[in-house]
Amino acid sequence: MVNDGKRSGRPRAGEERLSREAILTAALRIVDDDGIDALTMRRLAATLKVNPMSLYHHLPNKAAVLAGLAELVFAGLELPDPGDTVPWDEQLKAAARAYRDGLRQHPNLALQVLSDTSAVSDVVVVTMEPFYRALDRAGLAPREVFEAANTLIDFIHGFSLGEASVRAETFELAPDLLTRVRALPADKAPTLTRIVTELGPDGLAYDFDSGFESGLSTLVAGLRR
Amino acid sequence: MVNDGKRSGRPRAGEERLSREAILTAALRIVDDDGIDALTMRRLAATLKVNPMSLYHHLPNKAAVLAGLAELVFAGLELPDPGDTVPWDEQLKAAARAYRDGLRQHPNLALQVLSDTSAVSDVVVVTMEPFYRALDRAGLAPREVFEAANTLIDFIHGFSLGEASVRAETFELAPDLLTRVRALPADKAPTLTRIVTELGPDGLAYDFDSGFESGLSTLVAGLRR
DNA sequence: TCCTTATCCATACGTTGTATGATTATGTAC
DNA sequence: GTACATAATCATACAACGTATGGATAAGGA
Numbered sequence: 051m052v053n054d055g056k057r058s059g060r061p062r063a064g065e066e067r068l069s070r071e072a073i074l075t076a077a078l079r080i081v082d083d084d085g086i087d088a089l090t091m092r093r094l095a096a097t098l099k100v101n102p103m104s105l106y107h108h109l110p111n112k113a114a115v116l117a118g119l120a121e122l123v124f125a126g127l128e129l130p131d132p133g134d135t136v137p138w139d140e141q142l143k144a145a146a147r148a149y150r151d152g153l154r155q156h157p158n159l160a161l162q163v164l165s166d167t168s169a170v171s172d173v174v175v176v177t178m179e180p181f182y183r184a185l186d187r188a189g190l191a192p193r194e195v196f197e198a199a200n201t202l203i204d205f206i207h208g209f210s211l212g213e214a215s216v217r218a219e220t221f222e223l224a225p226d227l228l229t230r231v232r233a234l235p236a237d238k239a240p241t242l243t244r245i246v247t248e249l250g251p252d253g254l255a256y257d258f259d260s261g262f263e264s265g266l267s268t269l270v271a272g273l274r275r
Numbered sequence: 276m277v278n279d280g281k282r283s284g285r286p287r288a289g290e291e292r293l294s295r296e297a298i299l300t301a302a303l304r305i306v307d308d309d310g311i312d313a314l315t316m317r318r319l320a321a322t323l324k325v326n327p328m329s330l331y332h333h334l335p336n337k338a339a340v341l342a343g344l345a346e347l348v349f350a351g352l353e354l355p356d357p358g359d360t361v362p363w364d365e366q367l368k369a370a371a372r373a374y375r376d377g378l379r380q381h382p383n384l385a386l387q388v389l390s391d392t393s394a395v396s397d398v399v400v401v402t403m404e405p406f407y408r409a410l411d412r413a414g415l416a417p418r419e420v421f422e423a424a425n426t427l428i429d430f431i432h433g434f435s436l437g438e439a440s441v442r443a444e445t446f447e448l449a450p451d452l453l454t455r456v457r458a459l460p461a462d463k464a465p466t467l468t469r470i471v472t473e474l475g476p477d478g479l480a481y482d483f484d485s486g487f488e489s490g491l492s493t494l495v496a497g498l499r500r
Numbered sequence: 501t502c503c504t505t506a507t508c509c510a511t512a513c514g515t516t517g518t519a520t521g522a523t524t525a526t527g528t529a530c
Numbered sequence: 531g532t533a534c535a536t537a538a539t540c541a542t543a544c545a546a547c548g549t550a551t552g553g554a555t556a557a558g559g560a
Contacts, residue, residue, distance in 0.1 A: 283508060283509050283510085285505095285506060285507040285508060291506095291507070291508090292507090292508085293507080293508085325508080325509090326508070326509045326510075327509095328508085328509070328510085328511095329507070329508055329509075332506070332507055332508075333507090
């Protein structure tokens with residue numbers, strides 16, 4: 051109704067304030083800075099100095115914003131292929147490390163990214179190429195390549211999920227686990243109790259990097275059979 | 276103010292309509308039936324024929340309801356331990372299968388369960404005992420047992436996440452992937468393109484069960500080194 | 501008996517996603 | 531140029547959500 055100084059209506063050519071990319075970029079910053087719950091259409095509009103309803107001309111709804119963010123993360127992945135000069139297992143590990151690193155850049159988005167199946171877009175498909183190449187060089191049959199790639203990616207997803215979740219919480223997993231195990235009735239989980247106790251607080255101080263390497267080595271060893 | 280026929284105030288002894296368990300059970304049913312987004316405090320109260328605010332006497336907020344659901348799922352896990360009469364690798368696989376099966380019972384909750392780190396409760400710890408026992412029997416050092424268990428669990432989590440996500444969507448992954456790959460510029464992902472094409476629609480018809488077994492075998496083979 | 505506490509209900513508030521429709525500019529067709 | 535469909539913005543409004551506050555009633559220990 052009232053137009054109190056602000057220009058309303060369609061902006062002049064070249065003066066558009068919004069675009070799908072601009073919106074998604076702003077959304078990504080909000081999520082990175084303040085978490086996924088902080089992302090509301092109103093706040094998003096506010097940071098873009100725009101009316102909330104304007105967003106809906108570029109994205110159909112909030113779900114599309116989230117899906118767009120997942121897409122953005124995948125698009126930002128850089129999976130440098132060391133090429134065929136290194137052994138296939140090193141090539142495979144390099145791809146896996148790069149994939150994990152990419153997911154780790156936006157921990158607040160991990161959940162969204164990993165559960166958004168519509169993120170099975172071209173970007174994702176291309177992302178998987180280095181895995182396929184390395185596994186192919188390993189001499190696996192097509193079917194084996196397919197399954198091995200899936201297994202590897204599932205592991206990375208599960209690992210990243212844990213990494214993102216724990217990181218979001220207080221960083222107290224190890225001592226917490228130890229305390230909890232000690233409080234258990236002795237016979238509920240004897241082996242676990244013994245092993246955790248033997249490891250002690252220091253041994254339990256879980257280092258994500260070495261945990262990832264360990265899992266990776268196990269998988270590659272299994273593929274090498 | 277007005278009490279139109281309904282009894283208000285504290286119910287007589289033994290006539291309480293609510294309890295933490297009753298609420299969580301009702302919540303689980305809603306989530307199983309209609310998905311996690313269908314779970315609102317108001318709907319939950321309605322199915323229990325209770326005022327929404329009554330729930331807050333038994334659970335502090337909605338987050339606690341969700342955490343309680345995660346707990347419920349873990350508590351419902353049955354990890355039958357075949358015992359030490361079978362080889363350690365069969366024992367390990369049995370535990371893994373049972374864990375996956377448990378997570379699969381409530382696919383709409385998978386995301387919540389897997390990302391809820393506060394679900395690291397006694398229940399979860401006890402859940403892991405069979406993994407530890409089998410790995411211990413394999414002759415691994417404590418540190419190795421710890422890392423191997425984590426790796427295995429990460430794989431199961433990633434796998435379950437994928438399984439739950441895809442199942443929630445239309446079940447069109449394989450043809451979709453094929454279509455998408457075919458539409459790619461030929462040189463974007465040559466190996467992937469070749470392998471997917473060789474496999475064809477039938478080869479790609481991904482069977483979750485065999486995919487899981489394949490990953491499991493690879494991991495166990497890797498541990499056996 | 502009195503008092504605290506537990507369990508319920510009613511009302512209300514702020515926030516959210518978004519439906520509807522107005523306003524203004526763009527780009528195309530005549 | 532004059533229409534007209536389309537696109538980009540803003541203003542208003544609504545239903546649904548989580549939950550704060552407070553009142554009613556009964557339970558259970560002092």
